[in-house]
Amino acid sequence: MSGAANRDAATAQAEALRADALAGLAGAPKTLPCKWLYDAEGCRLFEAITRLPEYYPTRTEVRILQESGPDIAATIGPGAAVVEFGPGDGAKAVQLLGTLQAPAAYLPVDIAPEWLDAAVARVSAAFPGLRVRPVVADFTLPFDLAGRAAGSTTHVGFFPGSTIGNFEPQEAVAFLRRARASLRPGARMLLGADLVKEAAILEAAYDDTAGVTAAFDLNLLARLNREAGANFDLAAFRHEARWNTRLERIEMHLVARHAQSVLVAGHCFRFAAGESIHTESSHKYRPDRLRVLAEAAGWRPVQMWTDPEQLFSVWLLEG
Template sequence: MTGTEDAFRRDVLEGLARSPKRIPSAWLYDQRGSELFEEITRLPEYYPTRTELAILDGNMEEIAEAIGPEALVVELGSGSSRKTGPLLAALSRPAGYVPVDISEEYLHEAARSLQGAFPELTVQPVVADFTADFGLPDGLPAHRRRAGFFPGSTLGNLDDEAAGALLARCRRLLGADGCLVLGLDLDKPASVLIPAYDDAAGVTAEFNRNLLRRINRELGGDFDPEAFRHEARYADDPPRVEMHLIAERPQTVTVAGERFRFEAGESLHTETSHKYTRDGFAALAAAGGWDCERWWTDADGWFAVVLLV
């Protein structure tokens, strides 16, 4: 069993034994989950991706200038790397690209695609859960600066303690002269937020239930995914959207030889997406050793791309 497989088994068994039940959101992103999330990002209700892309497109020259020449780009949770190509194209003589993602097959597929688009660039993918300690590969190309790239508001999936720890880890990984460009979903009315996490076509529901299918496939589980309904909830202290799988009936499931009871209406909490204010995030960044040097936002103030130094 690999380290990732062992961690998945541990997190699932511990999460199902908890009350309330909860599994870390990182495990939503196997190959199929990653594909479904890419589909979600193109849905009309899902504003974060298109809003962030518009911010990046409108300010990419300025962002690249702020990063500077000969930078080694380290991307956390790279996924399809859809936002990375424009950044690398805008940078002056980028030294290399290190994508980091937990979904190995999806990561290598995206890395191959990006290598094809930038044949002269050194691309060195790292399979890792970036919410835990990991290292950069050996033999990195010479570079002037390490620039972290963390788009997509993924930081919001972590609570403040874990988010602060991740920012501090990035500070150490990128070094004293490093910088970090990341996306932040800002707080806004629930009428906007809830449809983004519970779309009319049911893609997000399928993405959420795919976690149960992954458990069945990889851990010998016997979940009936259709016996759970997808639910998105907004809470405002702190501002966040939560995703849950709600048991439609009483049931007992077996995973890796262990049995777990669900009562009708009981929740399995699968994701939290925190929504930030400027002041709140600035305090979180400072605790991790960073200053917010630049903010770029859309006209509605729904989303921000921030440069940390």
């Protein structure tokens, strides 16, 4: 992508961040979309989170992909083009591509060009002959993959990490429906989904004793200060993880330590003591509920793989 195109994408991203912040902070309750947690520092902190002892999802999903890799590869078949939604550093893609039979291409999709660099570099180094074509797009919206892989290649969507849990259920259905439309007819989807479990395990995973998740959450306010003309005092907020039993989701909140006013892009927002900004939800699924959700989006669940402790699941869906 050219320098001018990169600048245009960065400008559009900054405008979208400001618009989302103004809309979310004007609501009741106050919210911010979780996608804005992932600037360069947010990505670095999240990678640190995945290595924490309390944070089981990453290592458990990796274990499933390792132990069930041959079965997954046999079910998918040879010659697939892997389309990864939100690739992170590309580590899981390398693992998946290493198990597949003669993969045809790797197409990582993310909203900001700089976020794709690590995934492209890692996958290209691991598979020098593989066609790697990054796609700059907001994968929560429709996007075009025309011409990105060989004409006869089957697409396999790859959405690991239980990122599906960050969507509200109706939004998850809409995402899966749009993903199906963006992929080729007859595509498949390999989907990671966290499972419902004890609240104590979940709350610890999202509020670790080392404070890394707190730093990750608070970094969103630092980003707003830097990119949206805000003046948040990070010390005036604390991170909190809550298990919502009714909705079966973990919620991350930034809670105001005292009453205060904050400026964002010239707009004033008042906080009462104890009032929070809801920054992320992570829905946990029961297998029956995930199956219903996939079918509502037009996918047919083919197989589910999980770990012995039933902490996490990986699903193969057919379009």
